[in-house]
Amino acid sequence: MRSASRLSLNLARLVCAAAVAAAAAAPLLLSQNDVVLLTEFMSMLVLAIMWNLLAGYADIVTVGQHAFVGVGAYAFFGFTALAGLDPYLSIPLAGVAALAIAVPAMALVFRLRTAYLAIGTWVVAEVLMLIAGKLDAFGGGSGTSLPISIVLSFGRTRGDRLAVIYWLAFALAATAMLATYVLLRSRIGVGLTAMRDNEEGAAAVGVNITYARILCFLGTAPFLGMAGAIITLQKLRIAPPASFSITDWTVFVIFNVVIGGIGSFEGPIIGTIVYFVLRQYLSGLGPVHLILLGSFSIITILVERRGLWGLVRRMLDDDLLPIAHKPSPAFRASALLLRAARR
Amino acid sequence: MLVPWINQLLQGILLGGLYTMFATGLSLSAGVMRFVNIAHGDFIVLACFALLVLTTALGLNPVVATLIVLPFAFLFGFGLQRFLLQRVVGQNVLLVILVTFGLSIIIENGLLEGFGADTRKVSGGWLETATVALGQGINVGLFQVFTFIAAVALVAVLDLLLYRTGIGAKIRAVSDDVAAADLIGLSSGRIYAVAMGISFVTVGIAAGFMSIWTNFDPASGPTRLLIAFEVVVLGGLGSLWGSLAGGIVLGIAQSIGGQWDITWQMLAGHIIFLLVLAVRPQGLFPRY
Amino acid sequence: MITATTPKPLLTLSGVCVFYGNFRAIDQIDIAVGAGEIVSIIGANGAGKTTLLKAIIGQADRVEGRICFAGAEILGSTTAAIVRSGIMLVPEGRRLFPSLTVEENLQLGWEVGRRGQIGFDDVFRLFPVLREQRRQRAGWLSGGQQQMVALGRALLANPRLLLCDEISLGLAPQVVAELYALIPAIKARGIGILIVEQDLERSLSVADRFYCLLEGRVSLAGRPAEVTHETVIRHYFGL
Numbered sequence A: 001m002r003s004a005s006r007l008s009l010n011l012a013r014l015v016c017a018a019a020v021a022a023a024a025a026a027p028l029l030l031s032q033n034d035v036v037l038l039t040e041f042m043s044m045l046v047l048a049i050m051w052n053l054l055a056g057y058a059d060i061v062t063v064g065q066h067a068f069v070g071v072g073a074y075a076f077f078g079f080t081a082l083a084g085l086d087p088y089l090s091i092p093l094a095g096v097a098a099l100a101i102a103v104p105a106m107a108l109v110f111r112l113r114t115a116y117l118a119i120g121t122w123v124v125a126e127v128l129m130l131i132a133g134k135l136d137a138f139g140g141g142s143g144t145s146l147p148i149s150i151v152l153s154f155g156r157t158r159g160d161r162l163a164v165i166y167w168l169a170f171a172l173a174a175t176a177m178l179a180t181y182v183l184l185r186s187r188i189g190v191g192l193t194a195m196r197d198n199e200e201g202a203a204a205v206g207v208n209i210t211y212a213r214i215l216c217f218l219g220t221a222p223f224l225g226m227a228g229a230i231i232t233l234q235k236l237r238i239a240p241p242a243s244f245s246i247t248d249w250t251v252f253v254i255f256n257v258v259i260g261g262i263g264s265f266e267g268p269i270i271g272t273i274v275y276f277v278l279r280q281y282l283s284g285l286g287p288v289h290l291i292l293l294g295s296f297s298i299i300t301i302l303v304e305r306r307g308l309w310g311l312v313r314r315m316l317d318d319d320l321l322p323i324a325h326k327p328s329p330a331f332r333a334s335a336l337l338l339r340a341a342r343r
Numbered sequence B: 001m002l003v004p005w006i007n008q009l010l011q012g013i014l015l016g017g018l019y020t021m022f023a024t025g026l027s028l029s030a031g032v033m034r035f036v037n038i039a040h041g042d043f044i045v046l047a048c049f050a051l052l053v054l055t056t057a058l059g060l061n062p063v064v065a066t067l068i069v070l071p072f073a074f075l076f077g078f079g080l081q082r083f084l085l086q087r088v089v090g091q092n093v094l095l096v097i098l099v100t101f102g103l104s105i106i107i108e109n110g111l112l113e114g115f116g117a118d119t120r121k122v123s124g125g126w127l128e129t130a131t132v133a134l135g136q137g138i139n140v141g142l143f144q145v146f147t148f149i150a151a152v153a154l155v156a157v158l159d160l161l162l163y164r165t166g167i168g169a170k171i172r173a174v175s176d177d178v179a180a181a182d183l184i185g186l187s188s189g190r191i192y193a194v195a196m197g198i199s200f201v202t203v204g205i206a207a208g209f210m211s212i213w214t215n216f217d218p219a220s221g222p223t224r225l226l227i228a229f230e231v232v233v234l235g236g237l238g239s240l241w242g243s244l245a246g247g248i249v250l251g252i253a254q255s256i257g258g259q260w261d262i263t264w265q266m267l268a269g270h271i272i273f274l275l276v277l278a279v280r281p282q283g284l285f286p287r288y
Numbered sequence C: 001m002i003t004a005t006t007p008k009p010l011l012t013l014s015g016v017c018v019f020y021g022n023f024r025a026i027d028q029i030d031i032a033v034g035a036g037e038i039v040s041i042i043g044a045n046g047a048g049k050t051t052l053l054k055a056i057i058g059q060a061d062r063v064e065g066r067i068c069f070a071g072a073e074i075l076g077s078t079t080a081a082i083v084r085s086g087i088m089l090v091p092e093g094r095r096l097f098p099s100l101t102v103e104e105n106l107q108l109g110w111e112v113g114r115r116g117q118i119g120f121d122d123v124f125r126l127f128p129v130l131r132e133q134r135r136q137r138a139g140w141l142s143g144g145q146q147q148m149v150a151l152g153r154a155l156l157a158n159p160r161l162l163l164c165d166e167i168s169l170g171l172a173p174q175v176v177a178e179l180y181a182l183i184p185a186i187k188a189r190g191i192g193i194l195i196v197e198q199d200l201e202r203s204l205s206v207a208d209r210f211y212c213l214l215e216g217r218v219s220l221a222g223r224p225a226e227v228t229h230e231t232v233i234r235h236y237f238g239l
């Protein structure tokens, strides 16, 4: 029984590695519409990974994640369209801008205990969105479009452009995954996991939890900001309610992670995949779509709070990516594949 | 020259009354159960829609409609706590936040599905338009004055309930130490449920006043939640009279901000909140 | 091993096991307490004394065996029902509600308990200092006074069986002596008392019988007069 389970686990890891390789080559294999969809998937994946890191590990339950996505979008627009900087350079700069906003935001909301911090982050997001609506250079309350010259700098034809934007999104998602993986395997990650499982645990591991939480909060901001920039590249315009959309960049993200499995590395990935599959069938339902997702996530919390991955995990020996253990040979193989795929 | 500002100041204070009403229920649940109900604002809006149906479909007087809603609100809050929130409370704040967050989205979209996105209002009849002249060209709405008085009364009644009654002592006891309460046979689950029921009665009352005072639509909940939350933090967590002060501060900030430039109304409120959070995180009137 | 000595014990535990997850904190314990009897449970840190009391009061997650009180099975009942049937706990560390006044703390005991003869006046007679302090917040009292409130709160529930968990914890010897001096008066009302202490001398001095716990099992039981100090020490530490 156990060896069968171990076999299927290794098989699953191989499938994952193959999927990563295929994803890297997606624009060569898929139609333009599918590439667009996959780009969206990668952006959502980044958002899900970041939210999971904060809520699932660092005890920072934010409901204001859309703040940094919006800041990234606006900063990207500012750097390219207004300041005339290189469009590719503007993407990491958007991440820097999000980081710059994250510092004072953190100073404020960290004054609140976890339960209140959630709404504190929401207030911050609301303030940033309202301010964005007051920036005339950015089109004020109704927003504005990305100048065509900037759009073209990512590729002359639509196909080229979509491929480039996709690869940017893919690279960001891969970096996000790798960064979280490294973080969670570090001493800090072990400390955070210990804290999540048991209050005194972290102290025993000897990790400064305040420092770890600060690191996580500030670490997620640039990723969210860069995701905001890539999302802007896809949507080709900025506008306060769309760039700072709580529904798109926070609500869906939370539901994805909760359903996939909060507090696990695999959870956000599974959740985002499930979300994109479900969306094909549900998005025509309008508000019912969200009602269903909301109900699913509440049921998930009541039944198995570690989500779908928690359910699967009951049947497996090990995590797909062994965060808590020494890497197995199979993992090393898939990591090699992963690295090869990125080249 | 000065008159419009004085006028706005007065309007702000009165608006603070409404905001206090939004906040009392949240203050109670946050103070006692140590979690923030993210769906608080949506429940206020849900109650507004209930009042809308009662007043338009059945043609009831808004006061009567509110009185009808209150017992149901209590039962609803009691049941919600007993059968849903109690399952996740006390383990991990994360779970409560997520469950109430899910509820918030369900309510918003449920209302959207049922009533559409139009903004609505409940008619308050003559009371809505009656004004009191204070001289110098300053007029305040009778309904607004009435709301403010009701808010003060609500805070006073809740204060008496918490500090002068048996159930109040039990609520404060579980708020002090749930595990100790369980050890001596106070059923914390029931007491939590009663507290949530009371919190929902205040939600019903707040809805009664809000539905006449302002427009609302299915997406109005989050704004109300943020206001309630800011009022609670401004006033000092768990302090009821503090919420009245917090409500007034926020009301004045919004009103003055709005007088300066109407688009600054909401922003001015948020900024005052963040400023106070920065310099005085314990709030204006901390309980301890 | 001694089980019931009084003809009809008030409380009997038979074959009780208590688990935290897979860890067996209490293992196959048989204990009895009669009306008006003082039974002492002694044992080192982590022996399972508090766990045992929690199981009796209905606050342990997983309990096996039988717990009978006044002829009825109480295992599986809610704490509220158990308290109403006449068992009340003085918790380890007192566990008062610090922001409530002394009077309110006492009142809660009265409200959760069964109706009986013990009223506020009796408590104030036992602990006169509480009458003066009754409007004071419990959190502001000295440790000794807090322990008096905790005892008073429990007595106001009019228990037939009182469970005391380390009432001497953190108190000056003088204060402990005063508290223990009151135990016979409580016993005289026909109340059974189960006293948990780490302090051997103190608790054996008032007890009619005792049980010594070692890693969740009864390592020794008997009457204080029947055993030597050395025997107790040996079973206390499991030497």
Ligand SMILES: Nc1ncnc2c1ncn2[C@@H]1O[C@H](COP(=O)(O)OP(=O)(O)OP(=O)(O)O)[C@@H](O)[C@H]1O
Residues within 6 Å of the ligand: C020, C023, C025, C043, C044, C045, C046, C047, C048, C049, C050, C051, C052, C092, C198
């Ligand atoms: N909530 C808990 N979860 C897991 N294990 C527990 C828990 N509470 C107690 N234990 C374990 O059960 C055993 C018995 O603990 P208990 O508190 O009953 O001991 P005790 O005899 O009262 O000790 P002390 O004299 O220190 O109060 C100990 O090994 C303790 O570590």
Ligand SMILES: [Mg+2]
Residues within 6 Å of the ligand: C049, C050, C051, C092
């Ligand atoms: Mg103990």
